Amino acid sequence: MRNLRDVGRVEVVAPCFKRRLSGVTSTVFRLVPVQARDMEVAVAGPAVPEGIPQVRLRDLVLMPRRGPGGPRVWHARRNFEMLGGLALRTLGKDLRLVFTSASQRRHTRFTKWLIRRMDAVVSTSAKTAAYLERPSVVVHHGIDAEAFRPVADRAALRVALGLPAEGPLVGCFGRIRAQKGTDLFVEAMIAVLRDRPDGGAILLGRATREHRDFQRDLEAKVAAAGLAGRIRFLGEAPVGEMARWYGALDLFVAPQRWEGFGVTPIEAMACGVPVVATRVGAFEEQVVDGATGLLIPAELEAMTEAVREALADPARLARWGEAARARVVAEFRLEDEAARLNALYRELLERGRLADGAVVG
Numbered sequence: 001m002r003n004l005r006d007v008g009r010v011e012v013v014a015p016c017f018k019r020r021l022s023g024v025t026s027t028v029f030r031l032v033p034v035q036a037r038d039m040e041v042a043v044a045g046p047a048v049p050e051g052i053p054q055v056r057l058r059d060l061v062l063m064p065r066r067g068p069g070g071p072r073v074w075h076a077r078r079n080f081e082m083l084g085g086l087a088l089r090t091l092g093k094d095l096r097l098v099f100t101s102a103s104q105r106r107h108t109r110f111t112k113w114l115i116r117r118m119d120a121v122v123s124t125s126a127k128t129a130a131y132l133e134r135p136s137v138v139v140h141h142g143i144d145a146e147a148f149r150p151v152a153d154r155a156a157l158r159v160a161l162g163l164p165a166e167g168p169l170v171g172c173f174g175r176i177r178a179q180k181g182t183d184l185f186v187e188a189m190i191a192v193l194r195d196r197p198d199g200g201a202i203l204l205g206r207a208t209r210e211h212r213d214f215q216r217d218l219e220a221k222v223a224a225a226g227l228a229g230r231i232r233f234l235g236e237a238p239v240g241e242m243a244r245w246y247g248a249l250d251l252f253v254a255p256q257r258w259e260g261f262g263v264t265p266i267e268a269m270a271c272g273v274p275v276v277a278t279r280v281g282a283f284e285e286q287v288v289d290g291a292t293g294l295l296i297p298a299e300l301e302a303m304t305e306a307v308r309e310a311l312a313d314p315a316r317l318a319r320w321g322e323a324a325r326a327r328v329v330a331e332f333r334l335e336d337e338a339a340r341l342n343a344l345y346r347e348l349l350e351r352g353r354l355a356d357g358a359v360v361g
Contacts, residue, residue: 016045125282150272167198181255269324
């Protein structure tokens with residue numbers, strides 16, 4: 001059943017104009033229900049799942065000029081969502097425009113033009129903030145640290161998932177493509193597993209049509225190395241099952257060549273799993289090198305050696321796992337992300353109300 005909200009009572013609109021599921025879309029759908037516990041926040045989009053607070057797209061044009069206590073906040077995460085907010089302003093809607101940037105590259109001239117017209121900008125990491133030409137507030141993405149948590153019996157979980165109960169297990173989850181570094185992970189695991197008879201590796205995620213040949217080539221390399229039974233491509237898992245798959249691991253590898261933010265390392269860490277991650281995206285702000293895992297360049301030799309080093313000392317690996325869980329609970333909870341964004345919204349709305357008072361006076 002759709003969780004439709006009265007647009008006249010909504011304080012914050014989170015537009016999500018893309019139909020296809022993406023990292024940005026997942027962020028909005030995960031975050032808004034938590035934000036809505038404390039403020040009237042709703043998603044506006046063409047394909048919003050049931051249960052998530054939402055308003056219909058057509059209601060945006062028909063909504064009252066002002067919110068229940070003054071202006072509203074419009075929180076965009078894509079160019080065409082920034083454009084939507086600007087268009088509604090031209091129709092007379094009293095909006096305070098916010099944009100979240102996760103990009104770690106120079107913006108186009110058009111994007112810069114849009115960003116200059118925002119009332120506030122959020123960056124998902126310090127590295128992202130460095131690419132902007134105006135000040136921003138850094139708010140890290142968070143995850144549900146209760147849903148993602150360590151399991152009591154890893155061996156039993158592995159058996160339930162059809163995985164070997166014994167030996168170290170290394171995982172890599174996400175879309176299968178060169179940008180995500182899937183080939184680096186596969187080739188590193190071929191090199192590591194050739195040297196030890198125990199253990200294995202799993203990949204969760206799918207290759208879209210344009211990347212299926214890429215996956216087939218990787219599967220052929222694994223087969224040629226005689227490791228088809230130990231390096232397994234398992235396809236996609238339901239979102240609600242992901243914590244179980246993380247919980248089955250001894251080590252998670254984030255091999256990306258490029259990333260905006262990337263939540264897979266903190267999901268793994270929340271499950272008490274240490275992480276080997278490349279120095280891209282926000283990974284350097286997530287993983288503490290030598291304490292919750294290892295940080296490396298996106299290079300095959302470095303990844304191979306890092307996995308070998310991590311697996312060489314099980315006692316240290318266990319300590320890293322405990323520290324990883326503690327770091328996520330302290331720094332990367334979804335509730336903290338929601339609270340920081342809501343605080344920003346309130347600040348903008350209060351400024352709007354004060355400005356109204358100044359005009360009236």
